[in-house]
Amino acid sequence: MLDGHEARIEPAPGGVRVDSDASDLDGQVRRYLGASFDLDGFAAFATTEPVLAEVVPSLRGLRPPLVPDPFEALVTSITAQQISLRAAFSIRNRLIEAFGERHAVAYAFPTRERLAAAAPDEIVAVGFSRRKAEYVVGIARSDLDLHGLSLLADEEVKAALVALPGIGEWTAEWFLARHLGRPGAWPAGDLGLRKAVFHFYGEDADVRATGARFSRFANLAAHYLLVGHRVYG
Numbered sequence: 649m650l651d652g653h654e655a656r657i658e659p660a661p662g663g664v665r666v667d668s669d670a671s672d673l674d675g676q677v678r679r680y681l682g683a684s685f686d687l688d689g690f691a692a693f694a695t696t697e698p699v700l701a702e703v704v705p706s707l708r709g710l711r712p713p714l715v716p717d718p719f720e721a722l723v724t725s726i727t728a729q730q731i732s733l734r735a736a737f738s739i740r741n742r743l744i745e746a747f748g749e750r751h752a753v754a755y756a757f758p759t760r761e762r763l764a765a766a767a768p769d770e771i772v773a774v775g776f777s778r779r780k781a782e783y784v785v786g787i788a789r790s791d792l793d794l795h796g797l798s799l800l801a802d803e804e805v806k807a808a809l810v811a812l813p814g815i816g817e818w819t820a821e822w823f824l825a826r827h828l829g830r831p832g833a834w835p836a837g838d839l840g841l842r843k844a845v846f847h848f849y850g851e852d853a854d855v856r857a858t859g860a861r862f863s864r865f866a867n868l869a870a871h872y873l874l875v876g877h878r879v880y881g
């Protein structure tokens with residue numbers, strides 16, 4: 649679902665083909681597919697860094713997709729806290745089916761207003777822990793302008809988010825990386841990224857210091873290291 653419309657995105661010569669009942673989704677599709685990332689600049693930078701010089705060429709063209717909606721990005725992150733991705737996907741899908749609007753083929757992610765009106769017990773019923781259910785409802789009912797965060801600097805975004813219930817630095821950094829698409833975002837607390845850094849740079853590597861060496865390409869470096877570790881680790 650993009651901007652309230654169903655959209656099927658399929659590979660096509662020279663790009664993708666979008667099948668939707670809306671005619672003005674080009675910008676949404678491009679953003680979702682990570683078109684704003686500077687892959688050419690990153691590839692040039694990668695040649696100057698020994699690990700990336702080995703990893704990037706075989707993954708050339710990889711673009712991290714961006715979660716279109718800020719509320720969805722936060723709820724998705726809360727869902728994934730301290731459980732496996734498979735379990736998180738299952739719980740997230742049950743939340744969508746229980747509270748989202750059904751369209752012809754798919755469900756739209758539940759709106760902030762819909763979850764603000766829910767009781768924590770209703771969210772627990774689809775698989776959330778009590779604490780996570782309270783976090784979701786608390787964020788939905790908060791007065792923070794989530795869309796307005798895009799106008800703030802990275803550190804200001806993080807400060808605003810960690811003031812919300814259930815949002816720690818890990819979630820705030822992934823919000824910068826996978827919703828706002830900030831080039832310098834580096835989710836140093838992510839277990840998968842930490843494993844990738846230790847694999848490529850040694851068990852004694854300082855994860856946060858490693859991210860600093862990538863500067864404005866930290867977001868792309870994080871995703872290439874994550875995928876590289878899964879493929880070649």
